Amino acid sequence: MLKRVRTAARLAALLAAGLMLTVSGCTSDTDSGTDQTDGKHQRPAPAAPTPAPTRALVVWADTMCGTTSSLEALKKTSAAAAGAIGKTGAESYLSTTSAALDEVARGYAGLTPSGIAAADRLSASLARTVNAVKPEVSELADAKTLSGLAAAEKADRATRAAKLVASIEQPEPGLPAVAAGDPALAASYNLAPRCTPLTQPTTESPAVESPAVESPAVESPAAPRPSVPTAADGTDVSACADGACQILVGPEPVDFVVGKQKVTVSVKDGRLNLHHTSTTGLGSGTIMMGGRGGTALFGQGDGPMIKVKVTSMSETGAVLDISTVR
CATH class of the missing domain: 2.60.98.10 (Tick-borne Encephalitis virus Glycoprotein, domain 1)
Structure with missing residues (x-):
């Protein structure tokens, strides 16, 4: 009888100990109100969404690219003409260059502010630079004045105008660098028809595994060139x-x-x-x-x-x- 009592008491003690372990094992590490997670299982913060291009910025970038490209072409032509304008081509050069410079000035003047400080500083700087030389070029190219000048005097005026246009300097940083500095402008710049994309897309071809061969002397066949799939509207x-x-x-x-x-x-x-x-x-x-x-x-x-x-x-x-x- 005494043996049975001792056995029952021992069993009760074991059960009590087990219950304490169970309760202890279920205790939350966050009872104190702080998260005890070691960080290994925390979810990473979601990535910020990539800014989308906007129509206003696409138009702004397209106008800037087109106008700046025209200015660069005009500078290049003028630099080449500065020392090579003949007496017979001077009047034509002056007329063409003055009109082209006026068009460039109108391009910059017609820009609506982009709302991006660096971009608007660049466009304002370009406008000031062009407008600084435009009045003198217009005066040199004045048709009424040219009509009363000798050929040598016309050539001298053309050379002076060419040097003025060729001296126009592009501000730094330039347009591509400014565009790359703002995600929304960069995305819009890449879509603008007259801008060269900051990153050129490349053709992605599916990887084709070469079949295994036993002899090293046998070459694997070349991967086939990917074919163009059928379009929904075909060639219509x-x-x-x-x-x-x-x-x-x-x-x-x-x-x-x-x-x-x-x-x-x-x-x-x-x-x-x-x-x-x-x-x-x-x-x-x-x-x-x-x-x-x-x-x-x-x-x-x-x-x-x-x-x-x-x-x-x-x-x-x-x-x-x-x-x-x-």
């Missing part, structure tokens, strides 16, 4: 008239109209060549894109912008997704 470019289509284009140029833009596209050596012209006579542009993922955005201020995206590309063909953006 008339499907783009409503502003939404997916078409296949090849080496031969094809024309179609989207909104107020006439578009001509072709593919050569793995690059898409695109030329667009306003049907209302408000301008034109040429865009080249290489590789899948390239995107272009163009249009005019009073209508929707046209977006062209390369969804697939080969050496001789491309599938284009065309849509409109308001």
Whole structure:
């Protein structure tokens, strides 16, 4: 009998100890109100969303790129002409250069502020630089004055104007560096038709594994060139008239109209060549894109912008997704 009592007492003690262990094991490390997690299982903070391009910034970047490109071309022409203007070509050079410089000045003056401090400082600096030399170039090119001058005097005026234009300096940092410094502007800059993208998209080809061979003397066959898939609208470019289509284009140029833009596209050596012209006579542009993922955005201020995206590309063909953006 005494043995049974001792056994029962021992069992009760073991059960009590087990219960204490169980309760102790369930105790939360956060009873004190602080998180005792060692950090290994914490979820990383979500990445900040990439700023999207905006229509206003695309238009701003396109105007800046186009105007600055015209200025650079004018400077290059003037630098070459400064020491080589003949007596017979002086008047023509003065007239052309003065008109081109006026157009550049209007381009900078017509810019709506981007709202990005560095970008607006750059455009203001370029405008001041151009306007500093424009009055003197206009005076040298005055047609009424030139009509009463000898050929040698006209040549002297042309040389002076050429040196003035060639002396225009670009502020630093330049437009690409300024665009790269703001994510929203960079994204918009890459879509602007007259800007060279900050990062060029490349064609992505699926990896093809070579079959295993036993003899090292046997070469693995070359991976096949990726083919261009079928487009939803095939080669029917008339499907783009409503502003939404997916078409296949090849080496031969094809024309179609989207909104107020006439578009001509072709593919050569793995690059898409695109030329667009306003049907209302408000301008034109040429865009080249290489590789899948390239995107272009163009249009005019009073209508929707046209977006062209390369969804697939080969050496001789491309599938284009065309849509409109308001």
